Amino acid sequence: MNFLKHLIIKITGLAVIFGIPIYIYLFPLVFRSGNTDAISGATMISSEAVSGEYVILINSDMHKKKGTTEDWAAFFKGESPLIFDDISCLVATGDNSGNEFADICKARLPENQMTITKINGLMMVSKADHSKFDVIVMSREFAEVFSVYNRKMPDNIRIVYVSGE
Numbered sequence: 001m002n003f004l005k006h007l008i009i010k011i012t013g014l015a016v017i018f019g020i021p022i023y024i025y026l027f028p029l030v031f032r033s034g035n036t037d038a039i040s041g042a043t044m045i046s047s048e049a050v051s052g053e054y055v056i057l058i059n060s061d062m063h064k065k066k067g068t069t070e071d072w073a074a075f076f077k078g079e080s081p082l083i084f085d086d087i088s089c090l091v092a093t094g095d096n097s098g099n100e101f102a103d104i105c106k107a108r109l110p111e112n113q114m115t116i117t118k119i120n121g122l123m124m125v126s127k128a129d130h131s132k133f134d135v136i137v138m139s140r141e142f143a144e145v146f147s148v149y150n151r152k153m154p155d156n157i158r159i160v161y162v163s164g165e
Contacts, residue, residue: 071083086112086114090118
């Protein structure tokens with residue numbers, strides 16, 4: 001009888017230990033409300049929802065020459081001023097539309113004039129808050145997810161809205 005009781009306790013303990021991760025995974029799937037959380041909210045954007053509208057943040061402190069910030073703003077809007085400055089562009093890793101737009105802009109420039117760095121979206125917005133970037137390219141959807149429109153940007157940040165392409 002002792003052996004049977006001991007065996008039942010061990011089997012129950014193993015079922016609890018190995019079953020808890022399954023319960024943690026299945027519980028939100030079964031009892032999901034309509035709300036998104038911080039983890040699942042980042043994956044809610046699909047490629048079908050991309051509008052073709054982009055938000056470009058330009059740090060004017062990185063471009064000290066007079067008019068260079070305006071030239072880059074015109075460049076991202078589709079006009080082609082002659083610019084001799086190099087530029088470093090940040091794009092969110094999961095923002096496919098923003099990555100495509102950055103690649104299109106890079107193709108319009110001479111070789112090696114624009115470098116594109118893909119980083120985490122939250123880190124990208126943190127860099128924007130502290131002016132630790134040159135240019136940030138993101139789709140309108142990502143700008144909405146990371147509340148770029150509601151965020152108080154430093155005075156040296158120029159926001160350019162681009163539609164189409």
